[in-house]
Each structure stands twice: as structure tokens, then as C-alpha cells.
Amino acid sequence: MIVASIAPVLSALKTLLQYLLTAEVIPLFEVKVQVAALRRQFEDLRSSLSRAVLEGQNKPVVSKAMRVLYDCEDIIDTYKVRRRLRNPLLRLKILHEVANRIAEIRPMLAEAAQACSVPPQSSPSLPSSSSPPPSFPDILPNVCIGREDSVEEIVRALLEKPSSASSHVVSIFGIAGLGKTTLAKRVLSHPQVRSGFQRFAWACMSRGTTTRDLAAEILCSVSPDLTAEEVHGMEEKVIIDRLREVQLNTRCLVVLVDLRSEADWDRISRAFPLREGPSRLLVTTRNRTLSLHIDPIRLHDHWLRFLYEEESFDLLMRIINRPETEGLDTGMEDSARKLLKLCGGLPLAISTIGGILSRRSTLTDWEDVRKNIGQTLRHLNEGRTLCKVVLDQCYDELDPKLKPLLLYLGLFPQGAEITGKQLFHLWTTEKFYLPHKKLPNEGKLDSTLKLKPLVDSGIVQVEEDKPTKRIKSYRLNNFIRELCILKAREEDLLHVLDLRSSKEPVKVIASSGLKDCSKIQRLSVLLGRDAKRDSCLGNILKAKRALDLRTLFLFEEKPCEGRNWKQMGKLFKKCKHLRVLMIEGLESVEGSVPGSIGDLFQLRYLSFKNTQVECLPQSLRNLVSVKTLDLRVRCTPTSPAVILPDVLQKMKRLKHLYLPRHFTTTDDKRKLRFYHLKNLRNLKNFTSSKCKESDLAELTSLRKLTVICSVEELDWFSSFARDRKITFKHIPSH
Structure with a gap:
């Protein structure tokens, strides 16, 4: 039954x-x-x-x-x-x-x-031309049109006889793009200044420059009897004392360019005798309040005005290289003056429009430029400036090959110094499809090859290493960065979510253009000082299905309490398709990295640089596709070393590995193993006390190795490598 x-x-x-x-x-x-x-x-x-x-x-x-x-x-x-x-x-x-x-x-x-x-439909954009892409020159360093009165005023202030009422500090302030740096260069080359001072120094207050390096750079310039090796061998206090002594005994002129914050000045102020001695200090900044912070009593501050109409026209003629004797016909001059009204007397905008006009020689072409910008003006959103309209035109004229590379820089915070290696690793990870052309291989790197046209045109600014003249880092002008963010949003390439503003969370999301969070490809989040405002990320997590997010950048403005890794864990579970995850500078995040990060199987680039981490999870073993791994984390106040599991040998595709400076393994008796990392090219912060030395013999593709050890350990390490006959194909043996 x-x-x-x-x-x-x-x-x-x-x-x-x-x-x-x-x-x-x-x-x-x-x-x-x-x-x-x-x-x-x-x-x-x-x-x-x-x-x-x-x-x-x-x-x-x-x-x-x-x-x-x-x-x-x-x-x-x-x-x-x-x-x-x-x-x-x-x-x-x-x-x-x-x-x-x-x-x-x-x-x-x-x-x-x-x-x-299907062939593209005709658009009202500028007519195409068979000529090469235009150059957009920055303000010419030797051209100071409309600044003659400013030069004379600053020179008089610098050469004023020392007295109880005389100023030792002269400040040039104004918004970005007015030509503050150009004016400072002109003052420095003025004949009266060259004869009135004995020693000169020029220093840029770039982000990330240490007090010691900045003081050493200035000391080398004002003390020709000291070599760079001697200066760099001194302690910071000795360098500052020597620099102060030189300025007290010798008439020096020091120029500090792009001073950004009171903290930047406070850390270097000890090196300058502001109200003593014959020396003078010339500073350029965007904030007059910062100028007053330096010396509120005897400061001579100079506000850099916008150019007048005739000055703007003269500057434009110099930029397009039109001789005064040749001039312009009535129609072209009228068209040029109408264009200059859109620039508002801003030299940066004038130089940009000059680059566009320099490759057009007929009245029809100039009128097309003017009409196109005029049409754009009618559709401006509230708050957009005329300079941005001109920069829009600059972007449209760029080579299509450069556009995605330029827009990608908008993901980084304002004023960020971006290294060439970092850009190269990110670009290769992203696999930009437009145009269909591979980036240069890493042996011939560098991002300089790709960004050189943008650097030469002044769109991308660079920081150079003075002795070698090599580019150390790249950065964007604020106007250019805003343009990148706007253009990238229009083309649906990336979005930037700024949680530092005082707006309500809903308004922040709306103003960022995040209508459908599930369709975002690349997102950069700038976290504010209030951890409660991080709840804005909850709007992204409300998507019913997994997000299509491929790239996620998280940055922190200043440390704050209440931020923890659990919030990040929920985000990881939603972002299954992430290829790039950069969490940098989060100094106050509490707890350990959640194990859900191991579910990001497609991750290629992972960075926790300068982010506070207690422990890294065992699930890192699942990230077998990672090629760049930056674990240079910040240790917590309660733990002097981050806990790192011995799972890195599972990442067989790894090419660039940056270990923490201070770390310990999950099992103190075991050392980190690297024997499967045949593709590893760059290994930083290798230490024999925590890493297996014999595995170095297996790293046949290694090109750069950085070892942390004492002098005694270095001798032992050298003998160990010699006894084991460890050699590398791409690293010199000497």
C-alpha cells in the first residue's frame, strides 16, 4: 500500500x-x-x-x-x-x-x-578641422599685461627701508586664475629687486611637503656655500635655525607660492624672522584672512584685480601671437571683444580662449566660437561662472584620447597631489575603451606620455623634482576640476558625492546628480567631519539589486568620532562588480576591515593607504584577481602594529605590493609567504623578521624591492642573498 x-x-x-x-x-x-x-x-x-x-x-x-x-x-x-x-x-x-x-x-x-x-547626426558644435588639436597656453610667464601698477607697488613694498613701521611680509591674494604666480615671477625678475637683495628662494607650498623638506629647499637656495647633501644630513631644528640665521644676516627674498591654510604657515613660520633683519617674504594665496594670519599688524597685502577691457584685449593678442603692426580687421576685432566680455577679465579664461582662436584665422571661425559659447550661456545652471563656459569650450576641443584620462582626475579631492605611478595603475585597471588603444607597458611607463599635452597646455599642473626635473605629481586647478566633474556627470563616466557641505543629505544626493544609484559606474565620496552624515551612503544602499559600481573612492577631510568599518561592510555586499577600491586617509575609522571584502572577486586595485586599520580579514585570500595592493595603513592608538593574515601568496596575479611599515601576522610563529607571486614587480616594506626570506628567490619578475632593516640586519641580508644565490633579472646586483 x-x-x-x-x-x-x-x-x-x-x-x-x-x-x-x-x-x-x-x-x-x-x-x-x-x-x-x-x-x-x-x-x-x-x-x-x-x-x-x-x-x-x-x-x-x-x-x-x-x-x-x-x-x-x-x-x-x-x-x-x-x-x-x-x-x-x-x-x-x-x-x-x-x-x-x-x-x-x-x-x-x-x-x-x-x-x-549609424553615422552621427550633425550638431551645433564647432566645425571640425583637419588641423591638430589646439594648444591652450597658460598665462605666459614673461607677460604681465595690465599688472604694471601691481609690479611697481609690490617692488616698492619689498625695497622699503627697514623701520619699525615697515613690512617684512608682502602678500598677493585673489581667486584662482588671476595670475598670482605669474606676477610673483615678474616681481622676482625685476631689475630693482635683483639689485636690492643678495639671495633669492622660490618654494611652492604643495600638499604633502614636510616642514623639513621645505626648509631644506629654501636653505639650499639662500646658502650657496652649503651643498644639498650637507643640508639633507641636518636635523629639522638645525635647518630651521640656520635658515633663520641667514635671513637675519643677509638680505634675502623668499617667495612662498600657493599658501593654502593657517596650518601650513604655522609649521614653517619659525624659519622666518618677520619683524627682524633685512630679509623679506613674498606670499601668494587665495585667502586674505590667511595673509592677515601671517602678520596682522605690518602686512602689506595686494589684491589682484581682474583685467580691464583693453588689458584683456592686449593679453589676447599676445597669446594668439598677433603682432601689433598687423592688427585685426574690424569684424574680427569686434568678435574678439565680444568673446572677451564672456571671460570677465580673468586671465585664465583669456588664455584658454586665446588657445582656441590661435588655430583659427578667419572671421567665420571666430564667429562660430562666439556663437557656440553664447548658446551654452543660455543653458547655464545657477552658480556656474563664465570661466567654466570657456573651459567647456576648451574641453570640447581636446583630443578624444585625452578626455577620459582628464575626467578621471576629477575623482580625487581638491588640491590632491596624484603620482604618475598611481595614475598608471588605475588607468590600466580601468581598461579605458576610448580610444581602443593600449596604454604603454609598464617598462616604458609613464603617465607623462599621456598627460604631457595637458601639462604643456596648462590644464594639468605638475610638481617637479628640482634636481632631476622629473615630474613628481599632478594636480588640477579648482576650475578645471569642477569642469571635469560636470563633464563626467554629463557623460555618465563618474560622480562625486561631497558630504562636507552643510546641506541636508537628500539635497546632497540630488545636487550630485545621483538619480539612479544602481547605474553609477564610478563614485568618489568625500566624507565630512560628522559621521552621522555618512548616512547619505544609505541612499546608495537602497538599490534593490547589486550596484554596477566599478570604482569607489573614499576620502576623509578631517578625523571624526563614530565612523566604523561596519558601515563599509554593507557597501561591499552591494558592490559585487568593484574593480577599484581606494579607501585613503580615513584616520578615525574604528574596528577591523569586514570579511565581506572577500566577496569582491573582481577587484583589481585595493588601497587602504593612511587609513586606520586594526586587523585585516582572512577573506583577503579570495581576492585572486588583485594586481595592486596597498596596505600602508595607519595603526590604531591601542595597537602599534596591524594584524595581517598569511594569505597574500594566494594572489597569484599580484604585481605591486605595499606592506605596512609596522605589522604582525595572525600567528606570531609564522612569517608571510610570497612563493606563488611569480608576477610581483614591486615589493615595498619587506622585513626579514616578518617575511620569509627564502621566498625572494621565487620572485623572478621583481623590479623594485624596498627592505626595512637595521645596519646589522642589512649585512646579514646581503650575505643571505649571496649564499642562497638570490638574483633578480630586473634589479642591478650592485
Whole structure:
């Protein structure tokens, strides 16, 4: 009876299993063929999209096609992850997911390919030209048109005879783009100044420069009898005392460019005898309050005004290299003056518009430029300045190959110093598809090759190492950065969420253009001083499905209480497709990195630089696709060393590894192992007390090795490497 009663149930189960086997499991073995076909379609669409962009295809078409490309790449990478899983049920689950996603994306691929093949419609933008992309020169260093009165006033203040009422500090202040640095250079080269002072020094108060390095740089300039090696061998206090002594006994002129905060001045102020001696200090800054902070009683401050109409016209003529004897015909001069009214007397805007006009020689071309900017003005949002309109025009004239690279810089905070290596690693990780051209390989790096046109034009500013003249870092002018953020939002490339403002969280989200959080590709979040305002991230977490976020930057303005890693853990669970995760400078975050970070299988770039971390999780072993790993974290006040699990050898694709300066392993008796890291090229902060020395012999691709050790350990390390015959193909043996 029992057998007879369950017979229909068994028959139904048999039928169901047969259906699942034929309809679900067997087709999964065809996924490999489907993925191969998807890869071919992926490459075809990428090539078509590159051609479409170069031909001036419409932005909505480009944006939609790029999103399809990103989805294709996610599917292909998910399939690659399947091969590394040991659990057969989990492998079948992922295969099923891949098969379903391929079926969904096929019609979108066909639609995107067809849209890219359609010739772009004509637009009201500027007419194309066969001539090369324009150059957008910065304000010429030897041209100070309209600043003659400013030069004379500052020179008089600097050369004033010492007295109880005379000023030892002269300040030039004004908004960005007015030419403060250009004016300071002109003053420094003035004949009366050259004859009135004996020693000169020029220093830039760039972000991240230490007090010691800044004082040493100035001391080398005003003390020709000291060599750079002698100065750098001194302690900080000795350098500052010597610098102060030189200024008291010798008539020196020191120029400090781009002073940004009271803290920057306070840390270097001890080196300057403000009301003693014959020396003088010339400072450029954007904030008059900061000038008054230096010397509120005897400060001579000079506000740099905007240029008048005729001065603007003269500057424009110099920039477009039009001789005064040749002049302009009436029509072109009228068009130029109308354009200059849009610049508002701002030299940066005038130099930008001059770069555009310098490659156009007819009245028709100049009128096209003016009309195009005029049309843009009618659609301005409240608060946008005329300078931004001119910079919009500058962006439209850029080579398409440079646009995504420039916009990407907008992800970094205002005033950030960005190194070339960091940019190179990020660009290669992102795999920019536009244009379809590989970045130079790392052996020939550098990002200088890509950013050189932008640097030469003054759009991107650089910080150079004076002895070698090599570029140390890049940064963006505030106006340029705002332009990058606006343009990137329009093209759906990236978004910036600034939580430092006083707006309500809902207004912050709305003003950032984050309408559909699930569709964001790249996001940079600037955290404020109030941890409660981090709840704005909750708006992103409300998405019903996993986010398409590929890049996430998190920065902190100043430390605050109440911020912890649990908030980050919820975000990690939503962002399954992350390829770049940069959490830098979070000095006050509490707790340990959550284990959910191990679910980010597709992660290629991970950085916790200068972020407070107690312990890193064992789940890091799952990040097998990571190529750049920066663990130079900040230790907590209660723990002098971060706890690091011995799982790094699982990351076989790792190329760049930056270890913490102070760390300990989960098991104190075990050392970190690296024997599987055959692709590792850069290893920093290697220490023999925590790392397995014999594994160095396995790192055959290593190009740069930084070891932390004492003098005794260095001798032992050298003998150890010699006895074990450890050699590297790419590192000199001497």
C-alpha cells in the first residue's frame, strides 16, 4: 500500500529531474561556447565604439554602448571566477547565472552595435578641422599685461627701508586664475629687486611637503656655500635655525607660492624672522584672512584685480601671437571683444580662449566660437561662472584620447597631489575603451606620455623634482576640476558625492546628480567631519539589486568620532562588480576591515593607504584577481602594529605590493609567504623578521624591492642573498 501510494510521487520526481537535466544542467555545458562568442562580440563592439567616438558620435549612444561593454566584461570575469571554485554546486550556480545574463545581453549588444554603425547626426558644435588639436597656453610667464601698477607697488613694498613701521611680509591674494604666480615671477625678475637683495628662494607650498623638506629647499637656495647633501644630513631644528640665521644676516627674498591654510604657515613660520633683519617674504594665496594670519599688524597685502577691457584685449593678442603692426580687421576685432566680455577679465579664461582662436584665422571661425559659447550661456545652471563656459569650450576641443584620462582626475579631492605611478595603475585597471588603444607597458611607463599635452597646455599642473626635473605629481586647478566633474556627470563616466557641505543629505544626493544609484559606474565620496552624515551612503544602499559600481573612492577631510568599518561592510555586499577600491586617509575609522571584502572577486586595485586599520580579514585570500595592493595603513592608538593574515601568496596575479611599515601576522610563529607571486614587480616594506626570506628567490619578475632593516640586519641580508644565490633579472646586483 505504501509503495503504491508513493509511486505517483516518485514518477513526478523522476519527470522533474529529467526536465532539470535536459533543460537546465546539460545546456550549462554549452556556456563555454557562449562565452567565447560573447568575447568576439565584445571585441567587435569595442572597435566599433572607438571609431564612433573618433567620428563624433552622439553622447547617449556612446554612454549606452560603454555600459553594455562593462556588462559584457562582468559576465566574462564571472565565468573566469567559476574555474577557480572547488564547490561543484557553486560552480553550477555561477554557470546558470552566466547563461541567463548572456541571454539578456545579446539583444542589447545587437542594438548597441547597430547604433554605433549609424553615422552621427550633425550638431551645433564647432566645425571640425583637419588641423591638430589646439594648444591652450597658460598665462605666459614673461607677460604681465595690465599688472604694471601691481609690479611697481609690490617692488616698492619689498625695497622699503627697514623701520619699525615697515613690512617684512608682502602678500598677493585673489581667486584662482588671476595670475598670482605669474606676477610673483615678474616681481622676482625685476631689475630693482635683483639689485636690492643678495639671495633669492622660490618654494611652492604643495600638499604633502614636510616642514623639513621645505626648509631644506629654501636653505639650499639662500646658502650657496652649503651643498644639498650637507643640508639633507641636518636635523629639522638645525635647518630651521640656520635658515633663520641667514635671513637675519643677509638680505634675502623668499617667495612662498600657493599658501593654502593657517596650518601650513604655522609649521614653517619659525624659519622666518618677520619683524627682524633685512630679509623679506613674498606670499601668494587665495585667502586674505590667511595673509592677515601671517602678520596682522605690518602686512602689506595686494589684491589682484581682474583685467580691464583693453588689458584683456592686449593679453589676447599676445597669446594668439598677433603682432601689433598687423592688427585685426574690424569684424574680427569686434568678435574678439565680444568673446572677451564672456571671460570677465580673468586671465585664465583669456588664455584658454586665446588657445582656441590661435588655430583659427578667419572671421567665420571666430564667429562660430562666439556663437557656440553664447548658446551654452543660455543653458547655464545657477552658480556656474563664465570661466567654466570657456573651459567647456576648451574641453570640447581636446583630443578624444585625452578626455577620459582628464575626467578621471576629477575623482580625487581638491588640491590632491596624484603620482604618475598611481595614475598608471588605475588607468590600466580601468581598461579605458576610448580610444581602443593600449596604454604603454609598464617598462616604458609613464603617465607623462599621456598627460604631457595637458601639462604643456596648462590644464594639468605638475610638481617637479628640482634636481632631476622629473615630474613628481599632478594636480588640477579648482576650475578645471569642477569642469571635469560636470563633464563626467554629463557623460555618465563618474560622480562625486561631497558630504562636507552643510546641506541636508537628500539635497546632497540630488545636487550630485545621483538619480539612479544602481547605474553609477564610478563614485568618489568625500566624507565630512560628522559621521552621522555618512548616512547619505544609505541612499546608495537602497538599490534593490547589486550596484554596477566599478570604482569607489573614499576620502576623509578631517578625523571624526563614530565612523566604523561596519558601515563599509554593507557597501561591499552591494558592490559585487568593484574593480577599484581606494579607501585613503580615513584616520578615525574604528574596528577591523569586514570579511565581506572577500566577496569582491573582481577587484583589481585595493588601497587602504593612511587609513586606520586594526586587523585585516582572512577573506583577503579570495581576492585572486588583485594586481595592486596597498596596505600602508595607519595603526590604531591601542595597537602599534596591524594584524595581517598569511594569505597574500594566494594572489597569484599580484604585481605591486605595499606592506605596512609596522605589522604582525595572525600567528606570531609564522612569517608571510610570497612563493606563488611569480608576477610581483614591486615589493615595498619587506622585513626579514616578518617575511620569509627564502621566498625572494621565487620572485623572478621583481623590479623594485624596498627592505626595512637595521645596519646589522642589512649585512646579514646581503650575505643571505649571496649564499642562497638570490638574483633578480630586473634589479642591478650592485
